[in-house]
C-alpha cells in the first residue's frame with residue numbers, strides 16, 4: 388500500500404518573531420511543496436522489520452530495526468492514539484536523539500538531526516512500530532525562512548494520519564482535508580515543529596496545513612481573502628541559519644530589555660493588523676495607494692526586526708540593492724540570512740534587479756502566493 392501527502396512552504400508578510408510573543412502576524416502559503424510517500428511492505432517481504440527514511444533530494448537514507456526503536460522509545464503498546472496529539476517528553480526526545488546519532492549523519496548535514504528526530508517522533512506516535520519506507524522530497528530550500536520544517540511536519544503527519552484512517556477512498560488525485568482532519572493534522576504538526584523550533588508560535592504549521600493567507604495571533608487563526616494582486620520576489624541569500632537559535636536570541640534580548648522589546652512587539656502587532664486590513668479591503672482605494680502603504684509597512688517591519696537582532700549583512704545587501712530599483716524588501720521567516728521578500732508593485736519589471744542580486748551570489752525566484760494547504764493522495 389502507498390499513501391502520499393504534500394504540504395506547502397510559506398512566506399511571512401509581517402510579524403515573524405513578534406508572533407512568538409503574542410503579536411499578530413500575516414502569512415501565506417507558496418507553491419513550493421514537501422512531498423512524503425509512505426510505502427508499506429507486504430507481511431512476507433524481507434524488509435518488514437525496518438523503518439527506512441529516504442531523503443530523496445539530498446540522496447540520504449536512514450534505517451532502524453523495529454526492535455531497536457521499541458527498545459529505545461518509551462511506549463505503551465495499548466495506548467497508540469492518533470486522534471490525541473501529545474507532546475514529546477524530554478526523556479523521549481533524548482532517546483530519539485540517540486537513535487539519530489547512531490545513524491552517523493555526515494557532519495556537513497548534521498542540521499538534519501532535528502528533522503529526523505521529528506520524523507521518528509511523529510511516525511512512532513501515530514503509526515507505532517510498523518514497518519515502512521518513507522520517502523521525502525522537498526522543493527523548499529532547507530533552513531531558509533520558507534517554512535521547510537513546518538512543511539515536513541505537516542506533510543509527514545498528513546500521510547501518517549491518512550494511512551491510519553479506515554476511510555481511504557482511492558482517487559488518484561490530490562485531496563484536501565476536511566475541517567476536523569485539518570485541526571488534528573495542525574495539532575500534531577505543531578508538536579513536530581516544537582522539536583525543530585523549540586518554541587514555535589504555530590503560524591508556520593498552520594499556514595502550511597490550511598494554505599491560502601492567514602492572520603495569526605496566539606493560536607487564533609483568521610483566514611484572509613486577498614482583494615488585491617500581491618506579487619513578491621523571493622531572494623535566498625544562501626546564508627544558512629537556524630530558526631531555533633534565532634527565536635531563542637530574541638527571547639534573550641526580551642529578558643534583558645523587556646519594556647523596549649514589548650514596545651517593538653506592539654508596533655509589529657499594529658503593522659500586521661493594518662496589513663491584513665489593506666489586503667482584504669474592498670474600498671475605493673486604488674491598488675497603487677494600497678501598494679504604497681504595504682511598502683511602508685514592510686519597511687517599518689524590517690526596521691523592527693533589525694532592532695530585535697535578527698537581520699544580517701546579507702539581508703541588508705539585498706535591501707540596499709532593491710532600494711536602488713525603488714523597491715522595498717524585508718526578511719521573511721526567522722531571518723539571520725535565509726530569504727528576503729521584495730514587493731513587486733503592479734507593472735514592475737524585475738529583470739534588472741534580479742540580474743544585480745544574482746550577480747552578488749543570491750538566488751531569486753517568484754512563487755505564487757496563497758495556494759492550497761496540505762493534501763493527500765491514495
Ligand SMILES: Nc1ncnc2c1ncn2[C@@H]1O[C@H](COP(=O)(O)OP(=O)(O)OP(=O)(O)O)[C@@H](O)[C@H]1O
Nearest residue numbers: 498499502530531532533534535536629630720721
Ligand atoms: N525535508 C526535510 N527532511 C528532513 N529534515 C527537514 C526537512 N525540511 C526541514 N527539515 C529540518 O528542519 C530544519 C530547518 O528548519 P528551520 O525552522 O530552521 O528553517 P525553515 O523552517 O526552513 O525556516 P523558517 O522556520 O524560518 O520558516 C532543518 O535543519 C532540518 O532539520
Ligand SMILES: C[C@@](O)(CCO)CC(=O)[O-]
Nearest residue numbers: 403404587588589720721
Ligand atoms: C521566527 C518565527 O516567528 C517564524 C519562522 O517562520 C518563529 C515562529 O513563529 O514559530
Ligand SMILES: [Mg+2]
Nearest residue numbers: 534536537630
Ligand atoms: Mg522552520
